[in-house]
Amino acid sequence: MEKDIKEVLFTKEAIQEKVKELGRKISEEYVSKEVIVIGVLKGANIFLGDLVREINIPLSIDFMAVSSYGFSTESSGVVRILKDLDLEIENKHVLIIEDIVDTGLTLKYLTENLKSRKAASLKICTLLDKPLRRKCDLNIDYVGFEIPDEFIVGYGIDFAEKYRNLPFIATLKKEVYE
Ligand SMILES: O=P(O)(O)OC[C@H]1O[C@H](OP(=O)(O)OP(=O)(O)O)[C@H](O)[C@@H]1O
Numbered sequence: 001m002e003k004d005i006k007e008v009l010f011t012k013e014a015i016q017e018k019v020k021e022l023g024r025k026i027s028e029e030y031v032s033k034e035v036i037v038i039g040v041l042k043g044a045n046i047f048l049g050d051l052v053r054e055i056n057i058p059l060s061i062d063f064m065a066v067s068s069y070g071f072s073t074e075s076s077g078v079v080r081i082l083k084d085l086d087l088e089i090e091n092k093h094v095l096i097i098e099d100i101v102d103t104g105l106t107l108k109y110l111t112e113n114l115k116s117r118k119a120a121s122l123k124i125c126t127l128l129d130k131p132l133r134r135k136c137d138l139n140i141d142y143v144g145f146e147i148p149d150e151f152i153v154g155y156g157i158d159f160a161e162k163y164r165n166l167p168f169i170a171t172l173k174k175e176v177y178e
């Protein structure tokens, strides 16, 4: 795997520090609220696992699975729900956890879908934000790192289902995906 890496953008240690900082902020802002965190599978799985252990207030965890990239580096623009929530979110404070916001189309679709379920509040937390690629308006409440317009992998994020288990976040060599 390592031979395919162009540049490490965030080390394991830098990620860990940022996750702690986000966890502290979320713990303060959601204190005494009934919170459900929703992880967007599969990419957010590893971030969510680390983040919830840095949040020191009671919460529930649920997942949605959606996919729009498949085996490509370009969003298909068509977001499909592969798994819906198990929990009811009516009157609950919902925090969506994402690994990366790129075009924003995944979260646009998800937030529109969840709005109709009458949550008390709906916010977004993403570890990575690639604002230069945005194709729609999206308000993100918690951002770990802003990144340039490059295809990245690691810490849950894949290319063609590979590299999710890298402990760091890195760019891929062009020849790997072209
Ligand atoms: O802002 P966007 O352009 O919509 O891209 C962001 C989404 O794309 C990736 O998921 P993907 O659809 O590849 O599924 P995965 O999480 O299973 O890898 C990533 O995990 C985000 O959910």
Ligand code: HPA
Binding pocket: 069, 100, 101, 102, 103, 150, 151, 152, 153, 157, 158, 159
């Ligand atoms: O840069 C990326 N890498 C992997 N998957 C992604 N999905 C959206 N953007 C990316």
Ligand SMILES: [Mg+2]
Binding pocket: 043, 069, 070, 158, 159
């Ligand atoms: Mg993907």
